Amino acid sequence: MSEPAAEQWQRLSSRVVWVDVLVSVLSLLPGVAAIWVFGADPSLTALWPLAFVAVAGLSGAAADILRWAFTTYRLTAMDIEQRSGVFVRRHRTLHRDRVRSVDIATKLRHRIAGLRIVTVGAGQQAGAGEAALVLDALSAADAAALREDLFNTTVASPSPTATTADVLDTTDKRGEREGGDRAAEVLAVFKPWWAVYNMFSIWAYAMAAGLLWGGFWLLSSFGIDVVGVVANMADWDSLGWVVITILVLAVTGLLGALGLGVNFLLGYWKFELARIRTGDHSHLRTRRGLLSTREVLRDELRMRGLSISEPLLWRWMRMADTNVITTGLNAWDPQEPTAILPRGPVTESHRVAGKIFGPENPFEATLTKHPRTALRRRLWWGTAGSAAAPAALLLPALTGVIPGWMPWAAAAAWPPALLAAVVAYRALGHAIADEYVVVRSGLLSRTTSALRRDAVSTVAVRQSLLQRRLGLATVSAMTAAGWSTYEIPDVPTDQAAGLASDAAPGVLCDFIEQGRPLASTIMAK
């Protein structure tokens, strides 16, 4: 790589401009095709979706060219800097030793043009609206060089590979992305049947709605009467509304599920999770994608733990999501940069956790059960929650404003609420395992999180009135990473302080009562 040039201000790849020109031409094509090829009526009413596409494409491309012209970046010995903004000039400086993650993504058009979008994460607080530094876009070679450069600063010289015994894959088969001097230990690879895990979710209906809506507009702008075609497909009146409802739900659900399946295969094709070692530094790297690709490197020094969550409705399928708890990656990002595995079997999550943590895997710790009173608390809340709606409807029902059966119908939520209480209680568990505090809870999504104890900054112990009566308390461990609060709900009151003190070693020492129990242990030892 060109060392002297590294200190100078550099532009984003000029190919960005060509891609934009191409996009704006392509965005005009559907409209042109509709008029010239299919002879559509060139009135505004029929063509407004196409006109909208064209305007959006053109203005987007123009804005992008402006952005390209006004953005420069440079890498110095200490920092990575970026200047950007057309009307509001912005100069951002990011310390190199603060860099926690480098995320390289492409969309299809970038892929074709050999471009990469580089996102440099540096422990910014996503909740506070701080953004990572984004370079959109660099050429593939520049992106790879930048990444190498950013991660090689902490090590003076990259040590020769194959120093560790557990290296499975020392060289990258595709030299395009990778310098040869890195050791990659592959932890997990893509299995096409994981698509099954990603097809069934409530989003299937959103997906189906999107597909149908898009299809409808596309076909109607080419002059096809979709409503008429569907109406002639069957004798709808003879079916009755129950059959029609079931049919519509089934067909849209199936369409959505297929859409999600295809979406998953496109997004996670060639997925690979690997541990990359550079000297004494290691990163967890995921790569995925067929048309749009995405590669995320996460500094393992910045990792604060791992969490595995199992959604309630798919518990029987043993489905799980696996996310790292780390600073600098946004846990709310829809692209899920914290996910180190796609949604898949929980056995795979545990296998990978075992590989990441080594022999002292906190996910193998035996979790302490919570007292039965925790179940009672959940049953009370379930009862109170399902009593609210009938209570609100009681007076209107008594005075005859609404039919008398409605409060009873509203009360039908009680048995499921009690069942939910039992499920939520059974999810509870916690443990202190070496360096980690392990917590498990959650009704809709049973989440097991292992959090490094030295990453806990604030500890809190909370008690509601009901909890006080039942002798329970909720211990929370706050950290800068992940969801920022990790709770151990409903532990016995007399254990709460001990647990808080274990979760954040040393934090409570000024406030511990030097009473009988602690003194006696010191004497005994």
Next chain:
Amino acid sequence: MTAIPEVEKPNIKVRPPAHQVDPRATAWWLVRNLLLCGIPLVVLIAAAVLWDQARIWLAAPIAAAALVLAARVVIEPWWRRRVHRWEVTDRATYASSGWLVTEWRVAPTSRIQTVDALRGPLEQVFGLATLRVTTASSSGAVNIRGLDRRVAEDAAARLAVIAELSEGDAT
């Protein structure tokens, strides 16, 4: 998996924080709750008076709002006065708060990112201030409400001095 020895030791107890909040805090909470819960109640009653058809639907909410107002004005300020306590040592900031739901939390000084003494409009009327200690965790802030203005400012200044001595990026 070996459990670490700390787990096996008998249950430890923490003592409550050393200081009570300022006596004026009781009056502050009373006025604040009167405004906070009184206004919605007045709005609900006005709606019930002016709109005949809605009266039957508004009866339950009005009763509930009146109960909440009564509890928050008659009980809450004195209850809070007994619960709210605070203490700042060289190593940590410790505070307890709440009434129906009580909580105590401790933030170590080594993880402190900012220390502020805040004064809302109503707090200024009563000469009170809130000491806010934030850490790198977005939910890990310790808020000590109802302190005398001078006391809060002194504590903030002292904490800022101690916190600067600690090294590291506090995450």
